[in-house]
Amino acid sequence: MEAELQQRQLLTQDDRPSPKVVFIDGSWYHKPDPVTNIHRNPSREFQVGPRLPNSRYLDIDAIATTYELFPDDNPKRLPHMMPPAKLFGLAMDAYGIGNNETNNDDNIESDHVVIYARRGAVFTPRTWFLFVSMGHDPNKVHLMQGSIEDWIEKGGSVDDGSLLGEQSSNTIGDGFDDCFNEGILDVKRLYTSRYDNEPIYRTNVATAKHICDKDEVLDAVNRHLEKENNSDGTSNNESTNTNSSDDGFTKTVIIDTRGSGYSKKGYMPSAIHFPYQKLVTPSNKLVFQPKEVLHKLWEEKGIDYLDSKLKIIFSCGSGVSVCHGYLSLKELGREITEENTRVYDGSWKEWGRMEEDLPRILPGDVVDAIEE
Template identity: 25%
Template sequence: MSTLKITSPLVSASWLAEHLSEPELVVLDATWFLPDSGRDAQKEWQEKRIPNARFFDFDKRIAHPAASFPHMLPEPEHFAREVELLGISSQSKIVVYDSQGIFSAPRVWWMFRVMGHSQVAVLDGGLPAWEVASQPIESGSPTTFSSGEFRAEYQPHWVIDGDGLLEKLNSPDIQVLDARAAARFYGTQPEPRKGVRSGHMPSAKSLPFGQLLKDGHFLPPEQLKKRFDAVSDIDQRLIFSCGSGVTACILALAAELSGRERITVYDGSWTEWGATNKYPVVL
């Protein structure tokens, strides 16, 4: 029986290489590109991936089918059904990566945490780090696998919607941190999506996700702690927002690595907030 246990939300390429053959380990490719990139993440996964990695499509397939905004979190039953088709069970130990280093993989880490699954980690440095370490690459038709049995146990403290955030926006107990580029936060650069206002939420602070990374890897925990201590109090609940709920999860993972415990992601993020006139916006 496997005794594999994930003890950190971040693992190295060497750790993954050492444990890649463990029967309970599932590797997920969570690569996602911005809509105007012209790139096809699933096609690139078919061409180059970590051996036995399964493609996790949080943009279309494992997303709320009726949501008005991009890749919104699905209902627990939908999530469980889809991850079972990927061969994931409640006993699975999951490592998520993306092809850009650290970009979209933390979104899937966060989704599993929302659904009550703690045995999940992100590969630090992603596919580039795996290749730099001269580890094997697979291409062609993926390996087949049996369906799993996954029980989703929804954890509401990990996620918040727009109305819930509006109610708490002026509370000293919370701090909203925005992962978008500073130019978008301050409204000097227009939003890429039509109909979305420029600016930021009242009382929010800017923390562009790139400030938490170096060369596609997370900064050391002590440096991450300094970043968060500079923009929030240690006992505040941190609520993370970005453009559409992807890079906010980079901040969420960084906060956990830094030792923060009260972590929440605003799923709709600026795509929802900026497009909804009842939500206040400042420059």
Template identity: 20%
Template sequence: MSFKSALINPTELLESLGQHTDIVLLDCTIDKVGQSIKDVKLEILPHSHFFDIEGKLSDPHSKLPHTLVSPEVFEREMQNLGINQDSTVVLYDRWGVYSSPRAWWMFKVMGFAQVFVLNGGAPAWKNNKLPLVDQYTTAASRGNFKAQFQANMYADKAYILAHYRDALVNIFDARSKGRFSGLVAEPRKGLHGGHIPHSKNLPFEELFDGIVYKPVDELKQQFDHFNATGNEYVFSCGSGITASILAFAAHLTGHEQIRVYDGSWSEWGREELNLPIEK
């Protein structure tokens, strides 16, 4: 099955759950920088699995936070969650919208099409007086999910170095204006302040009305404001999480050439790398 948009609301999801058995619900929650949800009572949608961004789905060999795992690891972990090639995957998080778009990008970069984000996440579901539970479910059987890495949705340091001066490549930074300008210190140690030269600042919070995305026409206006000169959009942030919030919004507004810089400022800003930086 499919939804009309990659962004769905609780009513759409509820109706579909009553009609289809191939929907897999994934809670993709991670802590925010300086804010933890670990001690908050677990309230998740019934029959949810846990999509473990910070654990099983981050490369343990990388010095950087939340780095993408290999296609082989991603495939194995999705099979463990019972996901099949014909499954419909719905992603959400317990903040509203925060880390679920990161999970969306991870599925897309691994070649999986039928993936959707619940607008407002578990809080929106709760606001609609729909039931929540306090335990995850386990897969009844192993899935047949297959990963096919899509290099055209991925950016690393080498790609940014090769393209940051290219007028046809638009780099958007999802961090706050203070961090972008270098006036506010980075929350992670060992990082310069500032931004990738020629990048544009669109703080991720500006895409939201409370816990939900703004309407698509308003999101489009926010991107149009920058008068982009090319069709390729690359998204960066602190560690690749909120960059994905922008990437998903760009997808909703019709942009097809989308990449997320996986290392983001946690890599580019490292003092020992001495990469080009503007303030």
């Protein structure tokens, strides 16, 4: 994460053959606009502009394991599940984004990806995590602090022209013109028409990294419940929020990053409530808190995030705000491995389904989690 990306440094690199800088508009809204009470359309806003120069729009609901394209992999129709590696690779080809494997040349570096959003969008860490989990060099994935409106107010250059009625071929990979509609990638058309093609972009992963499923979370919850049943009945202390592990870790903690819906909708036994809103500044939700504030927040939860033998599992409403928590740990210098820091992709959208026979604390039940 870059504190404040410098306009001249970035824009002068865009004409370089490799690596180049690619701007990604990651705007995504989970609630209606608080003023108009109308759901904003981020792809339409991208088309109308303004945009950062030569940017692409990435929709986390489209570049995903959707039921429409992958019914066998997502029979529950869960939203914005992490995409298959091949789909992500094809999307990167369409966007003209490369990595160090694309050219099979160790002297050619991955393209820099800079993610930004519009004022009112707060979940750009999810787009950042998408690139990192799919194998893009994490040192080449940057999160702009502040919105495009903040950028404009500071004198940053933008593209003002509308893309409606245009193809915007300057941001499209070679041979992918048919997969774009007025500057927006048609993911269904991309995948169905290029299904037999091997992506040039190499993700370096078979599946998204750091992602865990329901069974892995259930194992952690069951170990907590077993420990609780064997204890003397104490609760609301560290022992009820962590548990001994048999997978090589000393403890496992489940962090729930949801906001106000946490206690209203229910939660997992042993979950620690750590609202994602606390990780960003009150005045600008697209700016992360300073490291000293992040450290204090984790310290207040009693979690030694620097302990690499502590397994941390993030869960939220639908696998989006979890990425705020993951990114905060990266910023604080946690030694993150594939196994010790996990993101539950299905999150409460899956866990909270009443047809699922899963342990959960529902409204009215005895509270056994740390509340704010």
